[in-house]
Amino acid sequence: MKNDIILSGVGGQGILSIAAVIGYAAVEQNLYLKQAEVHGMSQRGGDVQSHFRLSDKPVASDLIPYGEADLILSVEPMEALRYLPWLSDNGWLVTNKNPFVNIPDYPKEDELIREVRKVKNNLVVDADAIAKETGSVRAANIVMLGAASHFIELPIESMENAIRKLFARKGDEIIDLNLQALHAGRQQYKA
Amino acid sequence: MLLGDEAVAQAAIDAGLSGMYAYPGTPSTEIMEYIQASREASSMNIHREWSANEKTAMEAALGMSYTGKRSMVAMKHVGLNVAADGFINSAMTGVNGGLVVVAADDPSMHSSQNEQDSRFYGKFAFVPVFEPSNQQEAYDMVFDAFEASEKYKVPVLFRITTRLAHSRSAVIQKEQISQKEFSLPSDLRQFVLLPAIARRKFKVLLSNYDSLSADEKYQAGNWYIDGEDKSLGIVACGLAYNYLAENCKGGACKHPVVKIGFYPVNEKLLERIKTECDEILVLEEGYPVIEELMRGLPSCEYRIRGRLDGSVPRDGELNPNLVARALGMKSGYGKDVPEIVRKRPPSLCKGCGHADMYNALNEALDKYGPGRVFSDIGCYTLGALPPYNAINSCVDMGASVTMAVGAADGGLFPSVAVIGDSTFTHSGMTGLLDAVIKNSPITVIISDNSTTGMTGGQKSHATNRLESICAGLGVEEKHIRTINPLRKNHDENTLVMKEEIAYKGVSVIISQRECIQTAARRKKKERENA
Numbered sequence: 278m279k280n281d282i283i284l285s286g287v288g289g290q291g292i293l294s295i296a297a298v299i300g301y302a303a304v305e306q307n308l309y310l311k312q313a314e315v316h317g318m319s320q321r322g323g324d325v326q327s328h329f330r331l332s333d334k335p336v337a338s339d340l341i342p343y344g345e346a347d348l349i350l351s352v353e354p355m356e357a358l359r360y361l362p363w364l365s366d367n368g369w370l371v372t373n374k375n376p377f378v379n380i381p382d383y384p385k386e387d388e389l390i391r392e393v394r395k396v397k398n399n400l401v402v403d404a405d406a407i408a409k410e411t412g413s414v415r416a417a418n419i420v421m422l423g424a425a426s427h428f429i430e431l432p433i434e435s436m437e438n439a440i441r442k443l444f445a446r447k448g449d450e451i452i453d454l455n456l457q458a459l460h461a462g463r464q465q466y467k468a
Numbered sequence: 469m470l471l472g473d474e475a476v477a478q479a480a481i482d483a484g485l486s487g488m489y490a491y492p493g494t495p496s497t498e499i500m501e502y503i504q505a506s507r508e509a510s511s512m513n514i515h516r517e518w519s520a521n522e523k524t525a526m527e528a529a530l531g532m533s534y535t536g537k538r539s540m541v542a543m544k545h546v547g548l549n550v551a552a553d554g555f556i557n558s559a560m561t562g563v564n565g566g567l568v569v570v571a572a573d574d575p576s577m578h579s580s581q582n583e584q585d586s587r588f589y590g591k592f593a594f595v596p597v598f599e600p601s602n603q604q605e606a607y608d609m610v611f612d613a614f615e616a617s618e619k620y621k622v623p624v625l626f627r628i629t630t631r632l633a634h635s636r637s638a639v640i641q642k643e644q645i646s647q648k649e650f651s652l653p654s655d656l657r658q659f660v661l662l663p664a665i666a667r668r669k670f671k672v673l674l675s676n677y678d679s680l681s682a683d684e685k686y687q688a689g690n691w692y693i694d695g696e697d698k699s700l701g702i703v704a705c706g707l708a709y710n711y712l713a714e715n716c717k718g719g720a721c722k723h724p725v726v727k728i729g730f731y732p733v734n735e736k737l738l739e740r741i742k743t744e745c746d747e748i749l750v751l752e753e754g755y756p757v758i759e760e761l762m763r764g765l766p767s768c769e770y771r772i773r774g775r776l777d778g779s780v781p782r783d784g785e786l787n788p789n790l791v792a793r794a795l796g797m798k799s800g801y802g803k804d805v806p807e808i809v810r811k812r813p814p815s816l817c818k819g820c821g822h823a824d825m826y827n828a829l830n831e832a833l834d835k836y837g838p839g840r841v842f843s844d845i846g847c848y849t850l851g852a853l854p855p856y857n858a859i860n861s862c863v864d865m866g867a868s869v870t871m872a873v874g875a876a877d878g879g880l881f882p883s884v885a886v887i888g889d890s891t892f893t894h895s896g897m898t899g900l901l902d903a904v905i906k907n908s909p910i911t912v913i914i915s916d917n918s919t920t921g922m923t924g925g926q927k928s929h930a931t932n933r934l935e936s937i938c939a940g941l942g943v944e945e946k947h948i949r950t951i952n953p954l955r956k957n958h959d960e961n962t963l964v965m966k967e968e969i970a971y972k973g974v975s976v977i978i979s980q981r982e983c984i985q986t987a988a989r990r991k992k993k994e995r996e997n998a
Contacts, residue, residue, distance in 0.1 A: 287812065300469050300636065313635040314471070315578070316494060316924075321847065323814035337713035339635040342788035344800025358809045364802040379815060384808045392806045 278308075280331040280430045281341045283360045286352035287377045288315075288325045291418040294443065295350065296327050298422060301439035302431045303331050313339040322379050324356055331430065350425040352404070352418050353377045354389045361396070370396040371425040373404040373417060400424060402465045408458055416458035423462020433463065470639045472632035473498035475603040476542075476570060479610030481508055484645040486537035486565070487515040489525035491894065492923035493544030494579035495633035496572035500542060501926070512647065518920075520929050521865070521894040522547035526554035526569070530623075533567040534659060536651035538614055542570040545586050550865065550895065552589070555623070559593040560669050561659045562621040565648050566614035570626045572633050575754050575785035579630075579922075581845070581862065583783065585754030590625040590731055594677040596686065597625045597731040599706035603637040605729065609689070611642065616686055620676045629753050631785065632707055681732040689730030690737055695723040701745030702795075703728065703738070703758055708751035711791040728758065738762055749794055750774035753786055815850060821981035822848040824953035824961070825915050826858040829886070831958075832965035836882055842875065844868040844896070846888035847921045847983075859886060866895025872910040873903050881909055882969045889916040889930035897937060900974070904942040909972040911965075914938075915953075917983035925986040938976045947975035954981065 282299070284292045296312055303310045313328040330336045343362050349370045351357030357372035364370060372393055376386055393399050402424045408417040419440070426433055437456055444452045470478060477499045480488065488509075490500040503509045503516045515532070519525035522543040532539035543551060548571045555569060571586035590597035598613050600606040606628065617624040657665060680686065702721065704712045705728040712721065726741050742748060742762060750759040750772060759774035773779040779794045780786065792799035816823045825848075833840060843849060843859035844867060851858040861871055868885035869892075876883040887896045892914050903910055914934055920926040930937070938948050949968060951961045961979075968975035982990075 288814070304469060304638070309638075310469075311635055311637045312469075313631060316498070316634050321814040321817060321850070321922075322812075324812040334718055336637075337710045337718075338788045339631050339637075339707075339710065340787050342714065342792070342800060344802045346802070355809055355812075358806050361803040361805055362801055365800070366802075368802070380810060380812055382810050384810060388808055392808055395806075396803075 278333045278430055280348070281346045282329040282331070282348045282350060282429065283341065283346045283363055284327040284329060284350050285356040285360055286325060287356060287379070288321055288323050290352045290377065292325060292327055292352060295418050295422050296329055297443050298419070298436055298439040299329055299331070299429065299431065301442050302435035305435045305438060306431060308333060309335050311336045311339050324359060326356075326360060348425060348428045350421060352421050354386070354393060354401075355384065358389070358392055364396070367398065369398040369400065369425070369428045371400045371402070371421065371428065373421055374401045375403065375405045400466055402462065404462065407461050407465070411457040411461050412454045416455055419455045419458040420462035423459040424465040426459070426463050427466050427468050469636050470603055471498055471634060471636050472600075472603050472606050472628055473572070473634070474502045475607040475639045476610055476626070476628065477502035477506070478639070478641065479607040480540045480568070481506060481512070481514065482642055482644045483611050483614050484538050484647045485514055485540055486647045487529060487532035487539040488542070489519050489529045489532075489539065490542040491519050491522045491525055491547060492920045492926045493547050493572075494923055495574060495630040496542045496544045496547070496570060497923045497926070498633070499570060518926055518929070522551040523554055526551035526558070529567055529569075530554065530558045530561070530563070533563040533565040534653060535565065537565040537648045538567075539565065540568045540570060542572070544580065545571055545573040545584050546580060546582065546864065547571070548586055548589055555589065556593045557661060558623045559595045559673055560661055560666055562669065562673075563617055563623055564651070564653045564658070566617035567623040568610065568613045568617060568626050569623055570628065573627060573629045573754055575629055581864070583754065585757060586625065586627045587731060587757045588755065590627070593625075594673050595622050595625050596620070596680050597627055598689070599627045599729050599731070600632065601706050601709045601727075601729060602632070603635070603639050606632065607639045607641070609729065612686065612689070620680065622673070622676060627706070629707055629785070677732060681734050686730050687734045687737075690726065690728045690733050692737060692740065693721065693725040693727065695721050695725065697722040698724060698745045699747065701726070701741040701748050703741065703748060703750045703762070705752040705758055707753050708786050708791065711786055711788045712751060714788040715792045715795060715797055733758065747771045747773060749779060751780065751786065751791060751794065813853060815853070816847065817984055819984050820847070821917055821953040821979065821983070822851065822915050823856070824955055824958065825913065825979040826851045826856040828953070828958055828961040828965055829884070829913065830856065830858050831962045832969055833882070833884070840880060840882055841884045841886055842868040842871040843885070844887040844891045846891050847917075848886060848888055848915050851886070865891055866899055869896045869899035869910075869912055870902065872912070873899065873906070873908045876908045876910050883908075883910045884969065885910060885912045887912065887914055888921070889914055889918060889934060890920040890928040892934070893929040893937070897941060900938065900943070900976070901941050903974045907973050911969050911971070911975045911977065913965075913977045913979055916978050916980040917986070918980070919983045919986045921983045921985065925983060925989065934978050943974050943976050947971060947973065948978070949975070950978045950980055952981055953979045
C-alpha cells in the first residue's frame with residue numbers, strides 16, 4: 278500500500294492541522310510516513326504545500342515524484358491547480374471552492390472551477406458553507422479532510438481518534454465540532 | 469513524529485546537552501524552539517536562550533564547551549558566515565566538552581539569499597562533517613557527533629538541508645546520557661591562540677583531520693553497496709541517497725552505490741567505486757564537493773558525472789525526478805499547471821506596521837526620486853515588491869546601515885537604511901557606530917515589531933532597548949524619533965521622516981508597533997489564561 282498526498286493552500290489556512298490529523302491516524306495504523314512541510318517566508322500569505330507519504334513499507338524520498346500523487350487535497354481552488362504536475366493519471370483532486378484572494382490578478386472563480394472540472398477525478402466542496410453549518414467556519418480544513426477521506430487509505434475511526442488527540446487540549450466542544458465537520462465533509466462524496 | 473530539526477534537538481537533549489545556542493533562521497529555527505518548549509530540557513536545566521547573532525551563539529557554545537560540558541549551536545547556512553570567525557578558530561583551539569555546530573542549508577533558496585554549501589566550511593576549518601539523509605539518521609548521528617568532538621577535541625559540523633529540517637518522520641529514541649560534569653580544560657592555554665601556540669595547534673588539527681579519514685567508527689557512516697551493473701557507479705551524499713532509493717522503488721540499486729554521511733571521506737572508498745565502474749554519477753545536495761574531489765582536473769579522461777557536466781542541474785535542490793533523469797530513467801509527469809494559475813508571492817500581512825512605515829517613507833522620499841533606500845533581512849524585505857517598491861537592497865544581516873554609510877560617502881543624499889529591530893541588534897549596531905563616528909548624513913529607520921517576525925515570532929533582544937542603544941552609540945537624542953506606524957498617523961509620520969531625512973547627520977526613526985501575528989498569539993494566550 279502506498280498513498281501519496283499533496284496538501285495545498287495559502288499560508289495560514291491550516292493545512293498543517295490536516296497533516297497532523299493524517300499523521301496521528303497513520304501512526305495509529307502503524308504505517309510508515311514522511312511529511313515535508315513549508316516553513317519560513319512563504320508562510321506570509323504565499324502558496325504553501327505539504328507532501329504527505331503513507332506506506333506499509335519504509336518511505337525513501339520526502340518529496341513525491343511528479344505524476345505519482347494519489348490525491349491533491351486543497352483548501353483553495355487556485356492552489357489545487359498549482360500541483361497538477363504531481364497528480365497521477367487516476368489521482369483525485371479534491372478542493373474547497375472558496376478562493377483566498379490576496380493578489381491583484383486573481384483569476385475569475387468560475388474559470389478556476391472550470392479548470393478543476395477538467396481533471397478526470399475531481400471533487401469540489403463548499404467547505405466554508407458546510408463548516409459554518411456545523412458550527413464554525415474555522416473547521417473548513419477538517420471538512421475538506423472529511424471530503425477527501427474516501428481517497429486516503431486510513432479508516433475513518435483512526436481519523437476520528439486523531440482529531441480527539443489533536444484537539445484534546447481545547448475541550449470536548451471543539452472536538453465534537455471537528456468530528457461533525459469531518460463527517461459533514463465525508464458526506465460530500467458517495468463511493 | 470519529528471521534524472528533522474526536532475530530531476536533532478531531541479538527540480541533543482538525549483546526548484547530555486548542557487547548552488543550546490542559536491539565532492533564528494529558516495530552516496534551523498525549530499531546533500532551539502523545540503528545546504525551549506521541551507519539559508525535559510527545562511527539568512534538566514539546559515541553557516536555551518536565543519543569542520543576539522550567530523557569532524555570539526557560536527562563542528557562547530565554545531565557552532560552554534570550555535567548562536567540559538556538551539553544547540550545540542544552530543544556525544542557517546548564512547548564519548555560519550556571521551559565526552565563521554569563531555567557528556574556524558574554535559577548530560584551532562579545539563574543544564573541552566563536545567561541541568556540535570548545526571548548519572541548515574537552503575538549496576533552492578526557499579527562504580534565503582543564497583544556497584551556499586556548508587560542507588565547504590567543514591573542509592575550510594578542518595573539522596568533521598556529519599550529513600544525515602533522514603530523521604532517524606539525524607537523531608543517531610548527533611550522538612556520534614558529540615562523541616567524535618570529544619574524541620578528537622574538535623568542534624563538529626552537522627549539515628542538514630531544508631527538506632530534511634522541515635520534513636517529519638517517526639524517530640526511535642536512544643537511552644539518555646547524563647550531562648557532563650563541570651571540568652576546566654587540562655591545559656589552561658588550550659584556548660590561547662597566540663601565534664606560537666596556534667602554530668603548534670594547527671599541526672595537531674591537520675593530523676587529526678587525516679586520522680578522521682581513517683577512523684573506522686565514523687567512516688562507517690560511508691558505505692559501499694555492491695551492484696551487478698558496473699557500467700555506472702553512484703555516489704550519493706546525504707538526502708540525495710533517498711532520491712536514489714526512491715527511483716529503485718524499494719529494491720536494491722542495480723549499480724554499485726557509495727552512500728556518504730561523514731566527511732572527510734576515506735578516499736579508498738571513492739577509489740574503489742571509481743576503479744570498479746565505467747562511469748560515476750555523483751548526487752549531492754548543494755555544491756559539487758565530492759564530484760570535484762573525484763574529478764580532479766576537468767580534462768581527466770575518466771567520466772565523472774554530476775552537477776559539473778549537467779547530468780544534474782548546476783543549482784537548486786535535488787528531487788526524485790532530477791535523479792531519475794540523471795540515471796537515464798523515465799520519470800512521470802501529471803499535467804501542466806493551467807495558465808490561469810497566478811503566482812502568489814509572500815506578502816506583508818494585512819495591517820502590518822511595516823506597510824504603514826513604507827507608505828510614509830515613500831511619500832517622504834517622493835521629491836528626491838527613487839534608489840535611495842538600503843534594506844535588510846526580515847519581513848520588511850517584502851517592501852521590495854509591489855505595491856511598495858520601496859527598497860533597493862537586501863544583502864546580509866545589518867548591511868542596510870553600512871551600505872547607507874558607504875553610499876552617503878559616495879555622494880548619495882538622502883541615504884536611508886530600513887532595518888528590523890532584531891536585525892539591528894544582530895548586526896546593525898556596529899554599523900550605526902561607524903555612522904556616528906563620521907557623522908554620516910544618513911537616516912536609519914528601525915522598523916520595530918518587537919519580535920523576530922519572519923522566522924515565526926521569536927523574542928527580540930531589541931525590545932524596549934532601541935532608544936537607549938542608539939543614544940548610547942552616540943546618536944543625538946533629538947534625532948532619535950519614535951513613531952507609531954498606523955494609517956491614522958500617516959501624515960504625522962511622513963512629516964517626521966521628511967524632517968529627519970533632510971537632516972545632514974545621523975538620525976534614527978524607530979517605527980514601533982507590535983507584529984500583528986505575535987499580538988494575535990499573545991491575545992489568544994491571554995484569553996485562554998483568563
